Amino acid sequence: MTLAQQLTLLLVAMLTSKGASGVTGAGFVTLAATLSAVPGIPVEALAVLVGIDKFMSECRALTNFIGNGVACVAISKWEGALDEKQLAAALAQPSSSAGAAPDERPAD
Secondary structure, three states, X not given: OOHHHHHHHHHHHHHHXXXXXXXXXXXXXXXXXXXXXXXXXXXXXXXXXXXXXXXXXXXXXXXXXXXXHHHHHHHHHHHOOOOHHHHHHHHHOOOOOOOOOHHHOOOO
């Protein structure tokens, strides 16, 4: 691929991917739209990806979830609103009660 084709692919992928992570199966449609914008890459090659799209979708959702969590912590720290002691205490709790409010946590 030429540099111009690579830049075109990058720009189209960035534009078409907005909002795709929140919709199941939208990543595959986004990929088809992106590949159709670049001559030289056959859209028919997507047939190979149909078999693993479910797995790829789960990976995208997990990546999006982790990224949102990291962004929340980073922005709250940047804004000075992060209570690091409370964060450490919440992360030290078992996963079944980590999201519960202090008065809703099961007794030990």
